[in-house]
Amino acid sequence: MNPAESTPPPARALPAAVTPGLPLTALAPMQDVTDLPFIHVISHHGAPDYFFTEFFRVHGQSRPEKHILRSIVENRTGRPVFAQLIGEHVPDMVRTVRELLKYPVAGIDLNLGCPAPKIYKKNVGGGLLRDPQKIDGLLGALRDVVPGLFTVKMRIGFDSTANFAQVLELINKHSVDLLSVHGRTVKEMYRSDVHYDFIGQAVRSVRCPVLANGNVTSSEKAAAVLAATGAAGVMIGRHAIRNPWIFRQCRERFAQVERDLRARSEPVQRPDSTLDDSSDALHRPAVFQPTLADVRGYVEHLYRATRQPDVPESAHVAKMKKYLNFVGQSVDPAGAFLHDMRRAMTGSELFAVCDRHLLAEPARLFSAEPYPGIIARPNCETPVESCSLDSITA
Numbered sequence: 258m259n260p261a262e263s264t265p266p267p268a269r270a271l272p273a274a275v276t277p278g279l280p281l282t283a284l285a286p287m288q289d290v291t292d293l294p295f296i297h298v299i300s301h302h303g304a305p306d307y308f309f310t311e312f313f314r315v316h317g318q319s320r321p322e323k324h325i326l327r328s329i330v331e332n333r334t335g336r337p338v339f340a341q342l343i344g345e346h347v348p349d350m351v352r353t354v355r356e357l358l359k360y361p362v363a364g365i366d367l368n369l370g371c372p373a374p375k376i377y378k379k380n381v382g383g384g385l386l387r388d389p390q391k392i393d394g395l396l397g398a399l400r401d402v403v404p405g406l407f408t409v410k411m412r413i414g415f416d417s418t419a420n421f422a423q424v425l426e427l428i429n430k431h432s433v434d435l436l437s438v439h440g441r442t443v444k445e446m447y448r449s450d451v452h453y454d455f456i457g458q459a460v461r462s463v464r465c466p467v468l469a470n471g472n473v474t475s476s477e478k479a480a481a482v483l484a485a486t487g488a489a490g491v492m493i494g495r496h497a498i499r500n501p502w503i504f505r506q507c508r509e510r511f512a513q514v515e516r517d518l519r520a521r522s523e524p525v526q527r528p529d530s531t532l533d534d535s536s537d538a539l540h541r542p543a544v545f546q547p548t549l550a551d552v553r554g555y556v557e558h559l560y561r562a563t564r565q566p567d568v569p570e571s572a573h574v575a576k577m578k579k580y581l582n583f584v585g586q587s588v589d590p591a592g593a594f595l596h597d598m599r600r601a602m603t604g605s606e607l608f609a610v611c612d613r614h615l616l617a618e619p620a621r622l623f624s625a626e627p628y629p630g631i632i633a634r635p636n637c638e639t640p641v642e643s644c645s646l647d648s649i650t651a
Contacts, residue, residue, distance in 0.1 A: 269406055269434050271466065272337040272363055274306045279511045280483055281490025282504045283307040283437070283468055284497055286341045286366070286410070293327045294562040299497060300334035302555065303505025306490070308338045309410070312368050312382075315344030315353045329360045337363030339408060343371060345381045345391065347398045354402050364406025364434065367399060369424075372412065372443040383443035386415040389423045396431040408435040410470070410492075413455040416444040421455060425462040437468040437492045457486040468492040475625045476503065476510035476544055483511075499583040499627065501555055502547050506625075509544040550619035552584065556611050560604070574607055581607075582634055586627035588614060595631065 274281055284291060284299060286309040296308055310328050313321050325340075332338050340362040344350050354365055369392065371382030378384065385392055400407055409428060413421050428436055438459045440451040451471035460467045466489035469482045479491045497503050547555075560577055578598060585595035594614040601607040 266432055276508050279508055281306045282507050283492040285470060285492045285494030286311055287494050293331055296328055298559050298562050299501050302501035304334050304336045305504040308336055309341050309366055312341045312343040315342050315349050317349055321356055329362055339364045339366045341366040341368055343368040343381050347395060351398055351402050354399060364408050365403045366408045366410060369409055369411035370439050372446050377443055383412055386420060389420050392424060393427050396427055400431040406434045409433050410437040412439045412441060412443050413452060414442045416442060425459055428463045433465050435466055436463055437470050440471040453482060453485050456488060460487045476506035479507045480510050480514055495583055498580055499586055502545055506544050547623045548619060549615040549621050549623055552623050553611055553615040570604055574604055586631045586633055587624035590628040592631045
């Protein structure tokens with residue numbers, strides 16, 4: 258073998274993080290969610306390091322969807338946006354990549370994880386995990402046509418993890434620049450525990466940075482997942498709908514971890530021996546904790562940002578209720594907000610519910626974690642079988 262052929266190419270540099278030196282954060286691509294208005298709302302409350310678009314559907318007659326392109330060309334967040342594709346026909350995928358590279362994308366991302374049956378039955382998204390040979394050809398063709406950053410989002414398998422190690426080898430073979438791993442199989446959807454040990458396996462196996470994805474519910478959970486997996490960062494989806502401050506909170510928590518590590522590795526002599534370690538907490542910058550009044554502001558911001566003049570009020574309220582199914586998981590432990598919100602039919606009714614539940618005790622803290630047993634049911638509004646918030650429960 259030619260030694261040059263066995264030497265991996267130099268790593269391409271990822272875009273700079275919001276706070277260089279801290280673990281990375283990314284908003285997971287979610288169909289019908291991570292559009293331009295939602296990206297701007299999230300950015301207002303604390304942007305992640307990276308955004309990913311909803312997936313561009315690729316087939317023989319496809320062209321990049323204009324509403325998704327807006328997330329790229331009208332992005333005012335100052336943060337990079339990766340364009341995600343879903344498909345399996347190599348010539349069409351290559352054609353679409355060439356079209357997308359005409360726009361200011363941070364990179365091209367391949368979806369190997371969507372678990373919706375309507376998607377995987379077409380052998381795209383998570384369905385491709387059944388066919389490593391097909392993945393090999395697709396990764397090779399896309400790597401050849403992408404001169405910059407090429408990234409992949411995947412699950413750990415289709416109905417088992419039998420192909421996982423082989424797919425990780427392909428990630429290395431085709432010099433993927435960033436890998437996001439959701440720690441469940443396609444068939445497990447969002448129901449099972451997340452297998453963080455497999456994310457750890459990916460971290461140890463691939464040369465590129467790995468983002469851990471799956472049930473990252475809070476900044477505290479994010480720090481724990483990084484400690485358990487060794488991942489370079491986290492990708493967060495539905496819990497960013499519930500808590501738009503989560504990326505800010507993650508940075509603040511990661512900074513705490515870094516300071517604590519430095520303090521342990523570089524002990525200093527205290528001038529006052531009466532001080533003990535507990536005093537450190539008094540000087541440690543706190544992780545932001547939103548109140549219910551802050552949540553009321555977020556709901557109104559989201560309502561106004563996502564309102565479209567040609568969409569009937571009833572349809573817009575139904576879409577808002579999908580978002581609020583997640584928000585309500587942290588409002589009250591009895592689920593009273595969710596019960597009342599799901600019965601609202603107009604904007605005025607919806608905000609009356611918000612005022613009743615969020616402004617009665619405006620200073621009360623919004624729970625960092627979802628309350629146990631409080632289940633989001635966004636598909637109860639207008640079911641659609643796709644990788645959208647309709648198909649996500651928590």
